Amino acid sequence: MEKYDFKKIEKKWQKFWEEKEIFKAKDFSKSPKFYILDMFPYPSGAGLHVGHPRGYIATDVIAHYMRMKGYNVLHPMGWDAFGLPAENYAIKTGIHPRISTKQNIAQFKEQMKMIGLSYDWSREINTTDPEYYKWTQWIFLKFFRAGLVYNKTLPINWCPSCKTGLANEEVVGGKCERCGTEVTKKEIPQWVLKITAYAEKLLEGLDKLDWPEKIKEMQKNWIGRSEGAMIKFQISNFKFQIEVFTTRADTIFGATFLVLAPEHPLVLEITTPEYREEVKKYIEETKKKLDVERQEEKEKTGVFTGAYAINPATEEKIPIWVSDYVLPYYGTGAIMAVPAHDQRDFEFARKYDLPIIEVISQNSRLKTQNHNSKLKTKLEKAYEGEGVLVNSGQFDRMPSQKAREEIVKWLKLKGLAEFAVNYKLRDWIFSRQRYWGEPIPLVFCEECKKRIQNSKFPPVGRAGKIKNLEKNQIYKIQNYEYSLGEILNPGWIAVPEEELPLTLPKVEKYQPTGTGESPLAGIKDWVETKCPKCGAPAKRETNTMPQWAGSCWYFIRYVDPKNNKALADRKLMEYWLPVDFYVGGAEHAVLHLLYARFWTKFLYDQEILPFNEPFLKLRNQGLILAPDGRKMSKSKGNVINPDDLIKEYGADAFRLYEMFMGPFDQPISWDPKGILGTKRFLEKVFQIVNSIHWGVASDSKLQIGGSENNKETENRLKRKLHQTIKKVTEDIEAMKFNTAIASMMEFVNELQNSNCKLQIEDFKKFLIILAPFAPHFAEELYHQIEKTEKSIFEEKWPEYDETLIEKEIITLIVQINGKVRDQIQVKKGISEEEAKELALKLEKIQKWLKGRKIKKVIFVKDRLINFVVR
RNA sequence: GCCGGGGUGGCGGAAUUGGUAGACGCGAGAGACUUAAAAUCUCUUGGGGUGAUCCCCCGUGCGGGUUCAAGUCCCGCCCCCGGCACCA
Numbered sequence: 001m002e003k004y005d006f007k008k009i010e011k012k013w014q015k016f017w018e019e020k021e022i023f024k025a026k027d028f029s030k031s032p033k034f035y036i037l038d039m040f041p042y043p044s045g046a047g048l049h050v051g052h053p054r055g056y057i058a059t060d061v062i063a064h065y066m067r068m069k070g071y072n073v074l075h076p077m078g079w080d081a082f083g084l085p086a087e088n089y090a091i092k093t094g095i096h097p098r099i100s101t102k103q104n105i106a107q108f109k110e111q112m113k114m115i116g117l118s119y120d121w122s123r124e125i126n127t128t129d130p131e132y133y134k135w136t137q138w139i140f141l142k143f144f145r146a147g148l149v150y151n152k153t154l155p156i157n158w159c160p161s162c163k164t165g166l167a168n169e170e171v172v173g174g175k176c177e178r179c180g181t182e183v184t185k186k187e188i189p190q191w192v193l194k195i196t197a198y199a200e201k202l203l204e205g206l207d208k209l210d211w212p213e214k215i216k217e218m219q220k221n222w223i224g225r226s227e228g229a230m231i232k233f234q235i236s237n238f239k240f241q242i243e244v245f246t247t248r249a250d251t252i253f254g255a256t257f258l259v260l261a262p263e264h265p266l267v268l269e270i271t272t273p274e275y276r277e278e279v280k281k282y283i284e285e286t287k288k289k290l291d292v293e294r295q296e297e298k299e300k301t302g303v304f305t306g307a308y309a310i311n312p313a314t315e316e317k318i319p320i321w322v323s324d325y326v327l328p329y330y331g332t333g334a335i336m337a338v339p340a341h342d343q344r345d346f347e348f349a350r351k352y353d354l355p356i357i358e359v360i361s362q363n364s365r366l367k368t369q370n371h372n373s374k375l376k377t378k379l380e381k382a383y384e385g386e387g388v389l390v391n392s393g394q395f396d397r398m399p400s401q402k403a404r405e406e407i408v409k410w411l412k413l414k415g416l417a418e419f420a421v422n423y424k425l426r427d428w429i430f431s432r433q434r435y436w437g438e439p440i441p442l443v444f445c446e447e448c449k450k451r452i453q454n455s456k457f458p459p460v461g462r463a464g465k466i467k468n469l470e471k472n473q474i475y476k477i478q479n480y481e482y483s484l485g486e487i488l489n490p491g492w493i494a495v496p497e498e499e500l501p502l503t504l505p506k507v508e509k510y511q512p513t514g515t516g517e518s519p520l521a522g523i524k525d526w527v528e529t530k531c532p533k534c535g536a537p538a539k540r541e542t543n544t545m546p547q548w549a550g551s552c553w554y555f556i557r558y559v560d561p562k563n564n565k566a567l568a569d570r571k572l573m574e575y576w577l578p579v580d581f582y583v584g585g586a587e588h589a590v591l592h593l594l595y596a597r598f599w600t601k602f603l604y605d606q607e608i609l610p611f612n613e614p615f616l617k618l619r620n621q622g623l624i625l626a627p628d629g630r631k632m633s634k635s636k637g638n639v640i641n642p643d644d645l646i647k648e649y650g651a652d653a654f655r656l657y658e659m660f661m662g663p664f665d666q667p668i669s670w671d672p673k674g675i676l677g678t679k680r681f682l683e684k685v686f687q688i689v690n691s692i693h694w695g696v697a698s699d700s701k702l703q704i705g706g707s708e709n710n711k712e713t714e715n716r717l718k719r720k721l722h723q724t725i726k727k728v729t730e731d732i733e734a735m736k737f738n739t740a741i742a743s744m745m746e747f748v749n750e751l752q753n754s755n756c757k758l759q760i761e762d763f764k765k766f767l768i769i770l771a772p773f774a775p776h777f778a779e780e781l782y783h784q785i786e787k788t789e790k791s792i793f794e795e796k797w798p799e800y801d802e803t804l805i806e807k808e809i810i811t812l813i814v815q816i817n818g819k820v821r822d823q824i825q826v827k828k829g830i831s832e833e834e835a836k837e838l839a840l841k842l843e844k845i846q847k848w849l850k851g852r853k854i855k856k857v858i859f860v861k862d863r864l865i866n867f868v869v870r
Numbered sequence: 871g872c873c874g875g876g877g878u879g880g881c882g883g884a885a886u887u888g889g890u891a892g893a894c895g896c897g898a899g900a901g902a903c904u905u906a907a908a909a910u911c912u913c914u915u916g917g918g919g920u921g922a923u924c925c926c927c928c929g930u931g932c933g934g935g936u937u938c939a940a941g942u943c944c945c946g947c948c949c950c951c952g953g954c955a956c957c958a
Contacts, residue, residue, distance in 0.1 A: 214874050221954060330957045344956055424957050662882055677895045742894035813890055818939035820890050858938050864889055868938045
């Protein structure tokens with residue numbers, strides 16, 4: 001008996017597909033396009049483990065399915081290859097990241113090919129290729145010129161282990177997203193991308209996307225839109241006001257003090273001399289604290305400034321305090337404290353004995369308190385819900401929700417309030433103090449700095465706010481032309497486009513300095529350059545871009561990967577983009593997925609892209625854990641490699657098991673024995689074709705399968721086949737691969753058990769629906785049953801016949817009081833009367849009915865009949 | 871605390887959206903083949919009622935409810951996983 005020699009078969013067909021180029025996407029084909037994409041991997045030195053291919057195999061199944069459905073499918077793969085591991089490896093071994101990256105990519109690609117993934121390798125991209133990152137830099141300059149990049153020295157999240165700054169999105173629970181080290185603070189100059197300018201657009205766009213609800217929610221929460229008002233509080237003895245943001249303007253009559261964040265710029269200005277020392281000390285202490293410490297503190301702390309503000313509603317003097325429970329980066333960094341209706345303010349007021357005045361009554365019964373006395377309230381905690389206003393002058397008795405608007409309108413008339421929207425989203429810290437990343441294409445020129453600063457340029461308003469931002473506008477100063485980015489960041493000059501790519505120079509040492517400078521800072525002849533505007537001596541920026549930069553737009557590059565005039569040809573973008581279906585891990589919810597949407601929306605506004613959302617449909621694959629239930633990792637020694645499994649069981653058994661093991665989007669442990677099941681399944685099919693009873697039917701059609709000729713079982717088999725086609729088709733579309741495979745197993749079990757024959761044409765249909773899951777195997781058997789030059793993937797996806805699926809004889813369940821007592825085989829469509837008659841004749845039913853009365857009969861057509869008895 | 875997703879055999883998981891709970895696979899048990907083992911094949915496999923093939927009872931985290939009928943719907947709990955977390 002011939003054995004299924006998967007080693008030979010897999011190699012043979014992989015070569016065949018490559019030579020025939022049948023998985024190549026065709027630009028501008030008349031067939032409808034379908035762009036299905038995997039999140040491209042970072043090619044680590046460890047290679048792929050069994051968790052990685054789960055998503056790749058799923059998209060491969062869908063890609064095959066869509067091709068056979070007649071779509072022109074784009075299914076590419078590439079490498080997100082900038083990043084820390086390669087650099088850390090270089091520090092240890094001295095091997096240049098370019099070399100180790102190249103080796104890692106070769107390994108990844110080899111592994112992917114072993115699995116038989118049908119990527120169009122002619123479109124392969126690599127973010128570390130200068131021809132690629134040229135365009136990453138080009139896009140960065142677009143942001144810069146549009147005024148969406150600014151340089152600022154600010155305390156940022158700093159990973160002491162990676163020795164680099166991090167974006168907020170890269171800090172997970174106070175720890176570095178990459179290495180898990182506790183994040184500290186460091187104050188260094190940073191390039192910051194103004195993602196906040198797109199907060200509203202990023203939020204709006206979500207509604208239209210077919211993404212998992214969870215991911216959409218996470219993005220929504222991250223952006224954190226809240227509606228409220230900006231309210232101005234006059235400072236006693238000063239000419240200025242302090243603005244606060246609140247969502248509860250209805251509680252303003254209960255605002256009994258203000259709290260400023262220690263970082264608030266006006267703190268020291270308003271502090272009275274006698275409190276100065278204490279306030280200064282508090283500010284210093286806060287500076288030393290890590291964000292995590294600040295958040296973990298249970299007890300609120302703070303100091304009085306000695307200053308007072310006027311509550312614009314009550315016109316009473318209220319004290320101004322400083323506390324670190326007010327965050328500098330949200331709202332205005334100052335709050336009006338309403339202790340009766342905000343738990344944090346309540347705790348603070350309790351501790352420092354500040355007045356607590358209730359202004360929202362839970363039940364509409366009116367209570368009045370005397371405003372002028374510091375009332376000892378009986379409140380145990382703040383009431384944060386809705387209610388009716390009390391102690392609020394002319395607003396008494398008004399429902400809180402209405403008052404929220406009315407009070408703002410009232411204060412607005414006095415010029416003291418404005419409706420406002422606030423976001424949690426913060427700007428994107430874009431500099432990394434490391435070597436292995438895209439160089440930021442900017443130089444610093446002292447001469448230009450002076451020129452711009454002396455000109456006191458009009459579009460830049462107070463606090464660096466841009467007025468009347470004009471897209472790509474050029475500003476002329478002394479015959480030099482500057483872009484908005486250059487005006488906003490005096491002295492920083494863009495590297496001219498024609499000089500891109502600005503390539504990474506060779507360095508002696510990759511070791512990060514740890515001082516906040518990148519290793520590039522040590523290379524004199526690279527750093528020292530001339531200003532492209534005025535020719536004066538200038539210095540290059542030595543920080544590099546974050547890991548995420550290259551992945552913000554890579555899906556665009558696949559469309560036209562070798563274009564050296566543009567990031568991609570417009571016509572090709574119009575044909576292929578956006579991505580129809582995107583698959584990857586959920587861990588990128590507020591990282592890559594948010595950043596890529598941001599860049600897309602910006603490039604759309606710049607009229608570079610013809611679409612404003614990158615990924616129309618998104619699905620996340622669940623994590624595959626080690627058999628011990630923990631995450632796979634080299635250090636835990638529980639990694640399972642696909643290579644060994646493929647050598648032992650074959651790529652197709654591996655692919656099938658990856659899809660069969662459980663629902664695609666749920667995490668699951670790897671079961672080392674599980675793959676035996678899918679291997680046995682393939683063996684079974686192979687034996688059916690290779691050993692048992694080929695024959696010719698009476699109508700001279702080739703047949704396969706068992707030895708019996710029995711019209712009835714033949715029909716049953718045929719029905720099962722069409723049921724299977726239907727199930728597999730629907731399940732692929734719904735990404736329920738596990739049940740699709742189960743139904744194919746059922747079919748094969750029935751084919752084997754019935755010992756009956758199946759026409760070759762029908763068996764071919766089965767091979768076609770199996771092909772996306774087990775491509776080599778299906779291709780081999782396809783060629784065994786048919787002499788052809790064609791690939792099975794050039795076949796059409798089979799249609800199923802609904803009329804064949806419907807049974808003529810069905811099983812009708814007979815119940816007594818809702819419990820199954822018997823069943824009968826009846827003709828489909830049988831009437832209630834007929835069913836009742838048949839059911840009542842049943843011995844078992846008669847037994848159950850003995851001595852009882854039928855109260856009611858429930859009949860569900862073609863399903864059941866239920867006798868309700870007493 | 872808030873948001874999102876769950877709880878079904880020894881295990882991974884099915885169940886047409888209210889209609890035969892446990893498909894499919896793993897594991898386990900028994901048997902066949904073999905000198906033997908592995909592989910393969912066949913049968914059994916939720917628990918119980920002292921005899922797998924007849925019959926009955928119980929059973930989808932817990933407690934109630936709606937219904938002829940509940941894993942599925944409603945109310946009240948418990949537990950697990952993921953995310954966010956002083957966001958004014």
